[in-house]
Amino acid sequence: MKDYKAYLFDFDYTLADSSQGIVKCYRNVLNRHGFTSVSDDDIKRTIGKTLEESFSIFTDNHDPEFLARLKKEYVAEADRIMTDNTVLFPETVNVLSALKKSNAKIGIISTKYRYRIKECLDRNLDENIVDIIIGGEDVEHPKPSPEGLKFAIKQLDLEKSSVLYIGDSTVDAETALHAAVDFAGVLNGVTTSDELAAYPHVAVMNDLNGLL
Structure with a gap:
């Protein structure tokens, strides 16, 4: 090289x-909205994508307002726990x-x-x-x-x-x-x-x- x-x-x-923090943040948001079948591996495979892209994959929902709401919730979770994880x-x-x-x-x-x-x-x-x-x-x-x-x-x-x-x-x-x-x-x-x-x-x- x-x-x-x-x-x-x-x-x-x-x-x-930061996978531990990312998984926790997604899990908290997804569970809150009833999406409990998404695995840790599913979440890890989306690391690098935008929050909207990832939530769209997890929920099979493409509505911009819904995805924006989940993104806002994720950011709040991340502000709380991401750096420590x-x-x-x-x-x-x-x-x-x-x-x-x-x-x-x-x-x-x-x-x-x-x-x-x-x-x-x-x-x-x-x-x-x-x-x-x-x-x-x-x-x-x-x-x-x-x-x-x-x-x-x-x-x-x-x-x-x-x-x-x-x-x-x-x-x-x-x-x-x-x-x-x-x-x-x-x-x-x-x-x-x-x-x-x-x-x-x-x-x-x-x-x-x-x-x-």
């Missing part, structure tokens, strides 16, 4: 495991620190809210390591739209050829493809190596140490 001037990351299942992967701090020491730019592009990502990072990471965070509230079109990724590249004043996007899901792989940047998959989540390898990639790694 070549050296890049910037390493831009997805957050959930890429830098951190999110942990960085063991290698995350060391890998990001090493990349930063090599003078690379570090960024995060996620469907998760920026303030929630920052809450987690502030507990675990030097504030000078991450150069830019693009969250779900910062874009009009969520991933796999390349909007957030392209915006980060523009803000960092970089060429696409000097950027690597790292993520755990096919949504991330599609995002990199639409943005015309290199992609590296990481197997921290529920997406398989074969699923990631079906997209253009420079690597599919067991964990983030593969970047070093």
Whole structure:
């Protein structure tokens, strides 16, 4: 793998495991509305999608007002319990620190809210390591739209050829493809190596140490 001037990351299942918090938040909302048959694995398979997309899948309801109401309830649950139920992967701090020491730019592009990502990072990471965070509230079109990724590249004043996007899901792989940047998959989540390898990639790694 070549050296890049910037390493831009997805957050959930890429830098951190927030699956326990995500499952709890969805479960509390879904149970409240009588959707008790959705499994933990069903929930984990939607990590990386927007809240509206996920609730539509779980409930088979596509009404925007209904989905917006469930989203509001989820955000309230997440404000209460998400950060305490999110942990960085063991290698995350060391890998990001090493990349930063090599003078690379570090960024995060996620469907998760920026303030929630920052809450987690502030507990675990030097504030000078991450150069830019693009969250779900910062874009009009969520991933796999390349909007957030392209915006980060523009803000960092970089060429696409000097950027690597790292993520755990096919949504991330599609995002990199639409943005015309290199992609590296990481197997921290529920997406398989074969699923990631079906997209253009420079690597599919067991964990983030593969970047070093």
